[in-house]
Amino acid sequence: MVNEELLRRKREEYELQLFAFHSRDVCTTLTTLIKERIESRCNKIHQAIINKFSPVGEEVELLEKNRKKLITAYYRKCRSYLPRIENCVEKLLAIPQHILLDEDKIQATQFTAEEFDEIMRNLENLQRRTKQETMLNGVLKQELEMAEEFEKNVEVANKLCTAIENGIHYSEIDDTTIKAIDQLRNVTEEVEEFCSTRVHRLNCLTLAPKQFSIHDL
Incomplete structure (x- = not known):
């Protein structure tokens, strides 16, 4: 019995994690609904008798006692069906052994110490x-x-x-062009030397430009 109760509690805990409720809660809710429905029907019958016959005195007390007895009788009769209901609920909410929660999926495969060491070596590699x-x-x-x-x-x-x-x-540069370049370089050096002083520099700046032709060389 103790082992069965432990297994049942373990199963209910697993159901609670997966569904947010377990089979015992469902059975309790169904039992409460059945009891409320029985009481509601008996109360309606009781009220209908009062409205129909208008009992007075001891008749009212007797009618109330009969109402309670009727509720108890209906409830006892229904209780014989509760184990069947519980069995159906447990089968409906039963979680197969191969189904794991997300947080338990890492436990689906078990490894030995040697296998774990091999996995760690492969990971390091x-x-x-x-x-x-x-x-x-x-x-x-x-x-x-x-x-x-x-x-x-x-x-x-x-x-x-x-x-x-x-x-x-x-085309290659001919001798005439080379000679003209050398003469132009010499003239430039002489002009720069002549204009080295301040007076000569001013005179050079005031001279009118002279046309120069390559044919004059």
């Missing part, structure tokens, strides 16, 4: 590999950035090479 993969990902990302930068530099170098190659196709 996965964590180590994850760390290595993260570091490798960082290195590869850096290498990718360097490769992209290198490609940009190669593109710039190719553009420079193309510009240089295109410049080679221009």
Whole structure:
């Protein structure tokens, strides 16, 4: 009996966690509803007799006693059906053994100490590999950035090479042009030397510009 009661309480606790109520609450509620319905019907019969026959004196007391006896008789008769009702309720709310609550699902699979140690070793191995993969990902990302930068530099170098190659196709500078550039440089140096003093600098600034032709060289 003690074991049955413990099992029943355990089952009710599990039902309460899953449904927010258990089978005993349902049976108690049904019993209360049945009792209220019996009392309501008997009271209506009692009131109908009073309205019909208008009893007085001892008749009223006798009618009240009979009302209570009728309620008790109906209730005792219904109690014989209560075990069947309880059985139906328990079957209706019965939770199969393979169904677990969310907080109990972690207990669905049991492990031995050796299996648990093996799981922990695998977990540590996965964590180590994850760390290595993260570091490798960082290195590869850096290498990718360097490769992209290198490609940009190669593109710039190719553009420079193309510009240089295109410049080679221009005609070579002839001797006359080189001679003109040298003479122009000499004239510039002489003018700067002449204008080195303040007086000469002012005179140079007031001189009218003279037309210069390359054919005068």
